[in-house]
Amino acid sequence: MPATTVNIPKLEISPQERAEGKPTPESVDAGARLLRETGLVVIESVLPRDWIAEVNVAMQAVLDREEADVPNGEHPLLKMPFMDARIIDNPFSMQILKAAMGEKIFAYLPYGCNSTVPGSETQWIHRDSGQLFPELPFALPVSTIVVNIPLVDFTVENGATEVWPGSHLIVDDAAVRNTPYNVCDEARAAQLPSFQLVMPAGSVVVRDMRCWHRAMPNRSQTIRHMLALVYFRRIHHFPDAPTIFGTRVSEEIWANMSEATQEMYRFQAHD
Numbered sequence: 001m002p003a004t005t006v007n008i009p010k011l012e013i014s015p016q017e018r019a020e021g022k023p024t025p026e027s028v029d030a031g032a033r034l035l036r037e038t039g040l041v042v043i044e045s046v047l048p049r050d051w052i053a054e055v056n057v058a059m060q061a062v063l064d065r066e067e068a069d070v071p072n073g074e075h076p077l078l079k080m081p082f083m084d085a086r087i088i089d090n091p092f093s094m095q096i097l098k099a100a101m102g103e104k105i106f107a108y109l110p111y112g113c114n115s116t117v118p119g120s121e122t123q124w125i126h127r128d129s130g131q132l133f134p135e136l137p138f139a140l141p142v143s144t145i146v147v148n149i150p151l152v153d154f155t156v157e158n159g160a161t162e163v164w165p166g167s168h169l170i171v172d173d174a175a176v177r178n179t180p181y182n183v184c185d186e187a188r189a190a191q192l193p194s195f196q197l198v199m200p201a202g203s204v205v206v207r208d209m210r211c212w213h214r215a216m217p218n219r220s221q222t223i224r225h226m227l228a229l230v231y232f233r234r235i236h237h238f239p240d241a242p243t244i245f246g247t248r249v250s251e252e253i254w255a256n257m258s259e260a261t262q263e264m265y266r267f268q269a270h271d
């Protein structure tokens with residue numbers, strides 16, 4: 001029987017796009033299509049290796065200080081090199097994100113980092129986001145996307161993330177739907193194709209957060225870091241709308257509201 005091969009959905013870009021750090025409209029379309037159809041797209045070696053190696057060292061220093069309980073002062077990930085535009089406004093991921101979720105997407109800082117240490121075990125299979133309307137018998141277009149940037153080469157040995165392509169479109173049974181982290185049944189996932197995200201440091205992965213995935217055991221001698229930036233489709237929150245949503249409520253009125261009322265109007269400006 002022939003071996004089953006599952007290809008990593010890679011967006012092949014030209015040397016010119018890579019040199020200019022800018023995708024063509026055709027590449028953006030192709031990337032958005034791979035994301036829509038498989039749940040993720042990988043653009044290899046977009047960021048300079050030597051600079052990514054510096055970010056990796058800086059990340060390790062932050063985590064070492066955290067572990068030693070040394071006060072980091074202002075949030076260390078809100079400083080350079082972590083706030084570099086190549087990370088927080090990466091032209092490849094940004095254009096695909098906007099093609100998939102519209103121009104008005106938003107995100108929060110600081111972003112996160114997924115690390116596996118030597119000797120770490122297999123993580124449970126999970127989705128980072130469930131379906132938007134989990135009771136519907138079909139999946140809707142994407143509304144949450146994570147952009148991952150590996151800070152070292154991802155290999156089978158150091159536990160490259162395992163992903164199930166197409167799983168973003170799977171609708172869970174009621175029993176699974178309401179569990180924390182949307183943990184996926186191992187036996188069920190074993191029937192479906194998956195691959196490990198083997199890729200060079202400085203690649204960019206754009207992944208629908210509904211995709212089943214897990215960290216794999218790190219059998220190397222070094223820690224494996226990966227940046228994780230989460231982006232949201234804007235659906236109902238319009239703080240920058242010019243009229244009614246900018247209205248400010250006086251502090252006196254605000255202070256007299258119950259906690260429940262303040263919670264209801266939590267995005268309302270007040271002073």
Ligand SMILES: O=C(O)CCC(=O)C(=O)O
Pocket residue numbers: 114115116128159160161162213214215216226
């Ligand atoms: O570190 C990894 O490979 C994946 C971890 C992850 O995505 C998670 O914990 O949600």
